Structure formats: structure tokens, C-alpha cells
Amino acid sequence: MNYADIVLIVLVGGFALSGLFFGLFRTLGTLVGTIVAVLFTGQIIDLLTHSFGFLFGGGEFAKVIIYIIVFLIISRLVGLVFWIVGKMLGIITWLPFVKSIDHLLGGLLGFIEGIILVGIVLLYASHVLPPIVMQQAHLDQSEFAKYVLQTMKTLELFLPDAIRNFILTTAATASKVIPQPK
Numbered sequence: 001m002n003y004a005d006i007v008l009i010v011l012v013g014g015f016a017l018s019g020l021f022f023g024l025f026r027t028l029g030t031l032v033g034t035i036v037a038v039l040f041t042g043q044i045i046d047l048l049t050h051s052f053g054f055l056f057g058g059g060e061f062a063k064v065i066i067y068i069i070v071f072l073i074i075s076r077l078v079g080l081v082f083w084i085v086g087k088m089l090g091i092i093t094w095l096p097f098v099k100s101i102d103h104l105l106g107g108l109l110g111f112i113e114g115i116i117l118v119g120i121v122l123l124y125a126s127h128v129l130p131p132i133v134m135q136q137a138h139l140d141q142s143e144f145a146k147y148v149l150q151t152m153k154t155l156e157l158f159l160p161d162a163i164r165n166f167i168l169t170t171a172a173t174a175s176k177v178i179p180q181p182k
Helices: 003-022 024-056 059-094 098-128 131-136 143-156 161-177
Strands: none
Touching: 003 024, 003 098, 003 143, 024 059, 024 098, 098 143, 098 161
């Protein structure tokens, strides 16, 4: 186990603890917000880059920055909607064990969300970053990273073609922005 394993395990553990703390409904809101943000941002990124890319100097760098901003806004708005609905449904938490079950299921969902998000980042990085960078980060020796990457590559087969193409397209875009090491 190297330090990359420790960092990845701590990240996934952080998601699990967050889910345990916030409960199922709010954790579900962040997960749904992330999925909606990925799908929606992927559909409108070209239009937004064309309209607002000049604010960030244009080109591929502007596209990456606009993607991040729009992704964060959409995911937070969806999360806010789930939070509001959760507060309205919070009236039933006085029932015995409902609150405990909510938090335990939130922890489980947080763990799953952590695996998926860490996996997406690793999958994206494996498409974008040169192998030397992955070696320097010790990700090529990380058992946890290998497990998560293999899981994501398997799950990638079940993604709709539009999402899979979007991942590859954004990876190609990012690889134009990130300079190759000499």
C-alpha cells in the first residue's frame, strides 16, 4: 500500500462519512445533482463556450473553465432542491429508527458515490494524462486505484454512447490544454 492508496481510501471514506452525517436524502441529492450536471453540462457546453468563452480568453482552456463553473452551479442547485424537499419530509424523523436508518443508508450511498467519483476522476485522468504523470503520482502502483479503475472501465461499457463519447471528447479537449512533459 503506497500513499496514493491512502489518499484514495481517505477520499472515499470522506464521502462515506459525509453520507453518514447528512443522511440518505441529502446524499442522494448530491449524487443526482452530479449526474444531472454531467449530462446537462455536456449538452450545452459548446453553446456556452461560444457565447461566453471570450471571458476566459477563448479556446479549449475557456471550455474547461466554463464546464467546471456550469457543472458546479447545476449540481449545487439540484442538491439544494433535494435539501429543501428533505427538510419538508423531515417531519417523519420522529418515528423510531427512521433517523438512524436514514444516516446508515446515507453512509452506504456516500461510499458508493465516493467510489464512482474517484473512479471517474481516475478514468478521466488515465485518458488525459501521460503515463509518466500517472507513474509520478504512484497511481500505477496503487492497488486501490487499479481496483477502482477496473470497476469504472467495466461500468463504462454500460454507459450510453453519448456519455462515453462525452468523456472521450472532454478528455481529448483537456489533453490539448495540459502540456505534455518533456
